Amino acid sequence: MMEKKILLTFDYELFLGSKSGSVDNCLIIPTDMLLNVMERHQAEAIFFVDTTYIMRMCELEDSNINVKRDLEKIKQQLIRIVKSGHKICHHIHPHWIDAQYVEVENQWNLSNDEHYCVETLSEEQKTQIFDFSVSFLSEIMSVAGVEYDCCGYRAGGLHIEPFAAVKNDFARCGISEDFSSEALIENITESYRFEESTLSPATDGRFIEHPISRIRIYGLRKILNGVFYRLTKRSPKYQKFGEGIPSVPKKAEHQISHGKLEFSLPISIELLTPVLLPYYKKLLKRYSYIHFLSHPKLQSKATIELFDSFLKFYGRN
């Protein structure tokens, strides 16, 4: 039998629009709950840390006590993460370089999204951002006393193409595995190698792509799921922990788009509902490769409970 590969990945980040939300609600509280659930089921995950955000915090920490406190909480949580056996890897949202810190709210405004995509940066900016990411992640691991190569990367907004824009930075920083492309689960069975672009697999390529799994939702399941969302909209248990305002997504050309009749979703913990849980369980039996893409900030008490029952089921099968 083929080995099952379930990848649990999280984007460890604030909101990326006009209000970032707070560190406690977007990161610390939901991540601790997720870590507790995973500990119970001995599940391991990869956390993609938005290090350009951390870079901006480092610039302000000496002049602002709130930023310093937030940064310290993040570092402590990341240390817990790696000590518990999870991995931390690079996640780069370049438009953090233009973010404005709003002191009265202790939040950030990221309305300026001119540098949303990495290819809009100068070589110097790219070098600064990638090098910071490497040094920050290695600092966390050395404090935690854990050793492994942080060779994984997820592009902000999943904009990995054009790959040429980051290829040199990958090579310089020892990054060899990308987790940014998306594919329908029925079309992908495993990770693959590439060299010039994630869109053209190459058996002797130096890089590995781990595509994010998407599922098609249609028919009765889609209707029931919609009804479920309407019914629980005001229920406190279903309120997201994070309170920020998201960025307007910029779709890259290669990203999956769907018409009115077709509807596809990433496999994600925040999208789990009692309607979809049995479907996720069925997928687990049918496919050998499933790549979850989730965000602590988008969890609610209810989605974390559903994640708990999913892992319980996974452990039994």
Ligand SMILES: [Zn+2]
């Ligand atoms: Zn992100």
